[in-house]
Amino acid sequence: MQDNGLRLDKACEQSPFLSLHVKTREFIKQKSDFYSFSFSQIRQLITAAVDLQMWGLDAKTLWQDSGKKSFKSFFEKYEQIKNSPKEYFRIKTPKRDRKLEFLSIDKEILGFGKCPVASLKTRCCNLLTLDVVEGCAYGCSYCSIQTFYDSKISLNKDFALKLSQIKLNPNEIYHIGTGQSSDSLMLGNKEGILEVLIEFARKNPNVILEFKSKSNNIDYLLKTDLPPNIICTFSLNPQIVIDNEEYFTPSIEKRIQSAKSLSQKGVLVGFHFHPMIYFKNWKEEYEKIAAKLLKTFESKSVALVSMGALTFTKPVLKQIRAKANNSRILQMPLFDINGKFSYPTHVKESMFGALYRAFEAWHKDVFFYLCMEDESLWKNVFGFEYKNNEMFEDAMKKAYMYKIKKYSNESYK
Numbered sequence: 001m002q003d004n005g006l007r008l009d010k011a012c013e014q015s016p017f018l019s020l021h022v023k024t025r026e027f028i029k030q031k032s033d034f035y036s037f038s039f040s041q042i043r044q045l046i047t048a049a050v051d052l053q054m055w056g057l058d059a060k061t062l063w064q065d066s067g068k069k070s071f072k073s074f075f076e077k078y079e080q081i082k083n084s085p086k087e088y089f090r091i092k093t094p095k096r097d098r099k100l101e102f103l104s105i106d107k108e109i110l111g112f113g114k115c116p117v118a119s120l121k122t123r124c125c126n127l128l129t130l131d132v133v134e135g136c137a138y139g140c141s142y143c144s145i146q147t148f149y150d151s152k153i154s155l156n157k158d159f160a161l162k163l164s165q166i167k168l169n170p171n172e173i174y175h176i177g178t179g180q181s182s183d184s185l186m187l188g189n190k191e192g193i194l195e196v197l198i199e200f201a202r203k204n205p206n207v208i209l210e211f212k213s214k215s216n217n218i219d220y221l222l223k224t225d226l227p228p229n230i231i232c233t234f235s236l237n238p239q240i241v242i243d244n245e246e247y248f249t250p251s252i253e254k255r256i257q258s259a260k261s262l263s264q265k266g267v268l269v270g271f272h273f274h275p276m277i278y279f280k281n282w283k284e285e286y287e288k289i290a291a292k293l294l295k296t297f298e299s300k301s302v303a304l305v306s307m308g309a310l311t312f313t314k315p316v317l318k319q320i321r322a323k324a325n326n327s328r329i330l331q332m333p334l335f336d337i338n339g340k341f342s343y344p345t346h347v348k349e350s351m352f353g354a355l356y357r358a359f360e361a362w363h364k365d366v367f368f369y370l371c372m373e374d375e376s377l378w379k380n381v382f383g384f385e386y387k388n389n390e391m392f393e394d395a396m397k398k399a400y401m402y403k404i405k406k407y408s409n410e411s412y413k
Contacts, residue, residue: 005033005035007032007038007039007042008029008032008033008042009131010039011032011039011042011046012042012046012074013222014039014043015042015043015046015047016046016047016050016318016321016322016324017046017251017319019053019322019323019324020046020049020050020053020324021053023060024049024053024058024059024060025318027049027059027060027063028042028045028049028059028398029048031063031070031225032045032047035070035071036285037071038281041071044075045071046075047204048075048078050321050324051078051082051321051330051331052078052081052271053324053330054320054321054324054325054326054327054328054329055081055086055327055328055330056326057081059074060382062074062077062078062107064208070157071142080329080332082331082332082333083332084331085278085279085280085282086278086279086280086328086331086332087279087280088176088240088241088243088244088279088280088328089240089244096121101118101152102153102154103152103153103154103155104154104155104157110131110132110156110159110162110163110166111129111130111131111134111156111181112128112129112130112166112176113128113129114126114127114128114129115127115128115129115177115180117286118396121338121374122137122338122372122373122374122375123370123372123373123374123378123385123386123389123392124372125175125369125371125389125392125396126175126389126390126392126393127175127176127177127395128174128175128176128177129176129177129178129180129181130163130176130177130178130182130197131152131156131178131182132155132159132178132193132196132197133154133155133156133178133181133182133187133193134152134153134154134156134158134164134181134182135152135153135154135181135182136182136183136186137153137183137186137248138183138186138214138246138247138248138249139246139247139248139327140214140245140246140247141245141246141247141320141329142245142251142275142310142312142316142320142329143183144313144316145182151276153182153187154222155190155191155193159193159196160192160196163197163200164197165199168204168206168207170206171206171207173206173207173208173397174204174206174208174233175207175208175210175393175396175397175400176207176208176209177210177212178197178209178210178211178212179210179211179212179213179233180202183212183213183214184206184211184212184213184215184219185209185211185213185215185218185232186213186214186215186217187217188217188219188220191222194220194221194224195210195220195224196228197211198224198227198230201227201229202227204229204245205227205229207229208231208397208401208404209229209231210230210231210232210233210270210403211230211231211232211233212233212234212235212249212272213232213233213234213235213255214234214235214246214249215249215250215255215258216250216254216255216257216258218232218258218261218262221262221265221267222261222262222265226265226266226267228266228268228404228407229404230267231267231268231270231303231304231404232259232262232267232268232269232270232271232398233269233270233271233272233303233304234255234256234258234259234269234270234271234272235255235271235272235273235274236252236255236256236271236272236273236289237252237275237276237277237300238252238285238286238288238289239250239252239253240279240285241243241277241279241285243309244327244328245277245327245328245329252289252316256292256293256296259271259297259313260296260297260322261303263297263301266407268301268302268303268308268354268400268403268404268407269297269301269302269303270302270303270304270305271293271302271304271305271306272305272306272308272371273286273289273305273306273307273308273355274306274307274308274371275308275309275310275311276307276308276309276310276351276352277329278309278310278332278343278347279328279352282351283300283351283354286351286354286355286358287354287355287358290355290358291358293359294359294361294362297367299361299362299366300365300403300406302362302365302366303366303367303399303400303403304366304367304368304369304396304399304400305359305362305366305367305368305371306367306368306369306371307351307352307355307356307369307370307371307373307386308370308371308372308373309342309343309347309351309352309373310329310332310340310342310343311337311341311347311372312340312342313339313340313341313344314341317330317334317341333347337374338374345374345376348373349377349378349380349381352370352373352377352381353380353381356368356381356382366398367395367396367399368382369392
């Protein structure tokens with residue numbers, strides 16, 4: 001049987017122990033030694049202490065020495081805090097220093113294929129992704145991109161040539177997104193990225209090319225003639241969430257204004273509420289955004305509204321805790337759903353349902369969908385469901401193409 005010191009050393013090596021403040025590390029070492037905690041208990045204690053530190057709390061204040069009940073009592077308090085709706089404050093979180101590294105890499109082919117998070121366990125639209133850029137300059141606390149690329153932003157060398165070599169069936173409709181491994185508009189037309197992608201869309205009218213972004217870097221798009229099969233979509237969250245969890249990103253007002261400017265130019269737009277985040281006053285905050293969009297845009301100029309809940313994989317959770325930045329993003333009940341961690345189903349249904357009802361005026365003219373959510377949610381949220389992913393994909397493509405063709409034949413101005 002391992003002695004206390006060996007168990008502690010091993011647990012520290014396999015956990016975000018070094019992310020903790022020095023005094024908290026000393027506290028954990030002291031309690032682990034005094035109570036002879038098991039390897040598993042030490043790891044649980046470290047993880048909880050890191051979470052509390054990110055939430056602005058001190059693990060030491062939750063601890064009460066009460067013999068064998070000490071460990072249980074601590075985690076009861078921790079779970080109570082974690083499962084309570086998080087409360088954000090309207091104070092802009094100080095922006096951290098960030099060192100970004102731009103690289104030019106030479107891969108044989110572009111990253112072109114099925115959405116990497118597609119799963120048969122959830123209802124998926126079978127989106128194809130095109131990775132010209134890998135990595136993101138924004139610092140959203142919850143983002144999975146940080147797990148794969150960290151602070152490096154890579155551009156594929158000779159991407160124009162490689163893009164031209166992609167073989168497409170002219171008789172098939174393709175829905176391709178460029179915002180999976182990076183933000184579609186963050187770099188603008190750096191190295192001719194947008195110029196090449198726009199020409200790709202122009203030459204392939206059977207492609208629905210979606211630029212998904214949180215950026216307001218739209219100058220190049222505004223001064224360029226765009227084909228109708230380009231859709232610009234913006235990821236939205238309440239400003240209080242942006243302030244606390246979406247570091248370095250433009251405000252929601254700037255994102256909506258960017259969408260409005262593009263819409264006035266005649267570009268189809270869309271909005272992604274993904275991830276939706278459960279926090280105190282979430283309902284009122286999301287409904288405010290819906291009301292703003294209804295007032296700002298005509299439904300005929302909006303192709304889509306998507307919704308999806310905050311969801312993590314184990315590697316992303318590990319990365320968030322390793323960085324241990326000030327964030328309340330993990331202050332939530334983490335339920336294992338289809339191998340990922342997210343809110344329980346009843347919370348998701350409540351959030352999606354409330355937001356969908358807020359968009360009632362658009363129900364007949366805009367394509368609404370749930371992104372990577374369990375099929376069981378669709379019926380209760382929308383009142384309908386798709387039997388399989390292929391039917392979902394077909395309905396989405398038809399809805400988008402209908403608006404694209406309609407735009408080609410009439411003015412939205």
